[in-house]
Amino acid sequence: MVFKRSKCPHMEKDLRIQELEKQLIENQKTISGLQDVSKDLEIENATLKNKVYSFKELIYSSPSMITLLRGKDLIIEIANRPILDFWQKDENIIGKSLLEAHPDIKEQGLEQLLLEVMDSGEARYGYELPVYITRKNQKELSYFNFVYQPQKNIAGKLSGVAVMAQEVTPKAIFHKKIEESEYKYRELIHSSNSLIAILKGEDMIVEIANDAIKKVWGKGSDVEGKPLFEVLPEMVEQGMPAIFKNVLDSGKAYSAQEKLINHLQDDEMRPGYFDFIYQPQKNIRGEIDGVAVIANDVTNQGLLNQKIKESEKELRDLVNFMPLKVCMTNAKGVPVFYNNSWRNYTGKSIEELLSKSWMSLIHPDNREKVEMVARKSLETGSDIDLEFKIFDANGQAKWHLNRATAIRNEEGEITSWITSSTEIQKLKDEENRKEGFLKLVSHELKTPVTSIKGYVQLLLTMLPEANQENGELPVKPYLNRIETQVERLIRLISEMLDLSRIEHNEMELKKEKFSLNHHVEEIIEDISYSNKEVQIELKHHCECDVIADKDRIGQVIINFITNALKYSPEDNRVEVTVYNKTENEVAVSVKDFGIGIEKKEINKIFKRFYRVSGNRDETYAGFGIGLYLSNEIVKRHNGKIVVNSEFGIGSEFIFVLPLN
Incomplete structure (x- = not known):
């Protein structure tokens, strides 16, 4: 038996209500979850908006020029105020192509560079890049530092380029000037004929070396960047590292003249002479960080000077070997060298001789005269x-x-003086003995000779004129000749005595006023009377009186005329002229047409016992003291003697006296 359960309407309703309530609860939970997600999205969206705002604010507030470009057309998505000002555009340019804002970029290759960044995804950088900008229809050159940075979208794909740039035109121009200056600096170094190198640091790294110094070093262009003593190891043994280190450490330059330095060239050590300076170099902070080498190759001059030094040494050795006392002075007469003969004679070292005045070696009686003569010679x-x-x-x-x-020197300027001193004490002693003998003989002869002259004159007055027709001997002419020779002997004796008086400074002048013209006439008459065959022509260009020792001036005139006749054996013609030398001076000239005097002997003829040399010297009598005495007499009258002579043609002797 089967039983069926029947459904209750009320039960079914309750079940549906329960299901609806469950569903409602589930829906409420879903709604609540959605509300939570919405809140999270709102928060995330707000955060994102803040980030975008901050990013844009960062771009807009940046002093640098920034723009974001999208796509192949390079559409301007963002552009801050600095870049808009640079373009000379406003915000309306946003959303348009970069070429519209800045058309110059295409011809300068910048568009292509931006597209390459977008394609490759690799950034590009520029430093002081030159860019031409068209402003007011004119192109202006500016310089920029920039970055072209690739940009990706949310999917990670390349979608654009971020441009960040900064104008650095003043800085770039400054750097260009520095570069130009450095170029000129380097070009100056490399084009210089001098040897120049710049060394840096304690290792003396070769920073710059011009071709001239590389040639001397025997090296190529690969020396730069290497330590100097690695390039030139041969300089180590020559002590150069210590010199460079001292310059670097002390900051003091080192210089040298004609310094011998050996360089290894083609596997051979070759000597060279150099003038150089090692100059410390400072960086921009004022710190010494290197050494500059500036040199000149003076090898030819150095070798020449070396030969000169060797020659000087040989000359010094030769001079030291000479018995003469030799001294060298500078142009001002200050001694710079004495030979060994001076050291041996004075008993002083060379240093002692050079440290004292050379006048201290001279006897006080002679110093004044020596100083006067030396001063005149220096002038x-x-x-x-x-x-x-x-x-x-x-x-x-x-x-x-x-x-x-x-x-x-070659220009005729005096560079130095050379002196020689020869001891003549024995000659002086001999002269003194000779003078003493002559003085004694002169005194002894003067009295008998004077007596002879007196007796001859007495005989001449007692004898009548000789008559050749009566067969009488011509005694009187012979007596006249005897008288002439006796007068000559007396004059010679007087000169000997005058010589002694001058040597002992005992000659006295008896000055008086007299007519020089009449005195000359009288002397010429006396000479012409004794020498009938001579022709003496007298010319008066002035008439004047002088205050002088008449006998001594006569002695000078007689000496000049008798010398003119003696040295003119082929022509007995003599010209005597009295004239005014200046307004305050009178002169007497005696001119002959005889053998003349060589130039080398003119300065010697006024020395004691000096006679003009020549092949016919033996025919000219005399002791060589007449001109010496004449010169001393004229000097004691504050006058002077002038000699004009041409060898083989004749001579002119002139003495000049002051009128006052």
């Missing part, structure tokens, strides 16, 4: 030929013959 450049006494090691003053002559 005029004339030679010195003087006798004076010099102290020896024992303090004895001995006579020396001293000569000095100037050494001149």
Whole structure:
């Protein structure tokens, strides 16, 4: 038996209500979950919006020029104010192509560069890139530092390029100027004929080396960037590292003239001479970080000077070997060298001689005259030929013959003086003995000779004129000739005595006023009377009186005329002229047409016992003291003697006296 259960309507309703309630509860849970997700999305969206805002704010507030470009057309998505100002555009340009904002980029290759970044995904960088911008229909050159950065979308695909740029035109121009300056600096170094190198750091790294110094080093262009002493190891043994280190450490330059430095060239050590300076170099902070080498190759000059030094040494050795006392002075007469003969004679070292005045070696009696003559020679450049006494090691003053002559350069300027001193004490002693003998003989002869002259004159007055027709001997002419020779002998004796008086400074002048013209006439008449065959022509260009020693001036005139006749054996013609030399001076000229005097002997003829040399010297009588006496007499009258002579043609002797 089967029983069926019948459904209750109320039960079914309750079941549906329960199911609906369950469903409602599930829906409420789903709604609540959706509300939570919505809130999270809202929060995430707000966060994203904040990030986008912050990103855009970062772009817009940046002082750099920034733009975001999308797609192959390079559409401007974002552009901040600096880049808009640079383009000279407003916000309306956003959404348009970059070429519209900046058409210059296409011809300068920047568009292609941007597309390459978008295609490759690799960023591109530029430093001080020159870019031309068209402004007011004119292109202006500006310089930029920039980054072209590839941009990806949310799917990770390349979708654009971010451009970040900064204008650095002033900085770039400044750098260009520095580059130009450095280029000129380097070009100056490389084009210089001087040897120049710049070394950096303690290792002396060769930063710059011009071709001139590389040639001397015997190296190529690969030396730059290497340590100097690795390039030139041969300089280590020559002590150069210590010199460079001292310059680097002390900051003081080191210089040298004609320094010998050996360089290894083609496997051979070759010497060279250099003028150079090692100059410390400072960086921009003022710190010494290197050394500049500036040099000149003076090898030819150095070798020449070396030969000169060797020649000088040989000359010094030769001069030191000479018995003469030789001294070298500078152009001002200050001694710079004495030979060994000076050291041996004075007993002083060369240093002692150079440290004291050379006048201290001269006897006080001679110093004034020596100083006067030396001063005149330094002013005029004339030679010195003087006798004076010099102290020896024992303090004895001995006579020396001293000569000095100037050494001149190619321009004729005096560069130095060379002097030689020869001891003549024995000659002086001999002269003194000779003078003593002559003085004694002169005194002894003067009295008998004067007596002879008196007796001859007495006989001449007692004898009548000789009559050849009556067969009588011509005694009177012979007596006249005897008288002439006796007068000549008396004059010679007087000269000997005058010589002694001058040597002992005993000659006295008896000055008086007289007519020089009449005095000359009288002397010529006396000479012409004794020498009938001579022709003496007298010319008066002025008439004047002088205050002088009449006999002594007559002695000078007689000496000039008798010398003119003696040295004119082929022509007995003599011209005598009296004239005004200046307004305050009168002169007497005696001119002959005889053998003349060589130039080298003119300065010697006024020395004692000097006679003009020649092939016919033996025919000219005399002791060589007449001109010496004449010169001394004229000098004591504050006058002077001038000689004009041409060898083989004749001579003119002139003495000049002051009128007052």
